[in-house]
Amino acid sequence: MRIAALIFGLVLLVATAFWFVYLVPLGCAMNTTGCNERFTVWSSLGLVHFWTPFLIAVSALAYGLGRP
Numbered sequence: 001m002r003i004a005a006l007i008f009g010l011v012l013l014v015a016t017a018f019w020f021v022y023l024v025p026l027g028c029a030m031n032t033t034g035c036n037e038r039f040t041v042w043s044s045l046g047l048v049h050f051w052t053p054f055l056i057a058v059s060a061l062a063y064g065l066g067r068p
Contacts, residue, residue, distance in 0.1 A: 002064045009060030016053040024049055 020039070028035035041050045 002066070004064075005060045006064030009057045009064060012053055012057035012060065016050060016057060019053075020046070020050040 020041070024039055024045070028037055028039070037045075040046055
């Protein structure tokens, strides 16, 4: 179970970084009405799209690396 938690945490960590750094701004740029927003990890959007999955990934990694 701990190996599964490690794999899940690593995959979620990479997916979170890819989602927030690449796909969220790309979705804004594809908006035909124009989007002048800045996406930071300290905004409310960052709370939902970055910190929540990031903390879940870190907790899964901590569980996977914990002593049996």
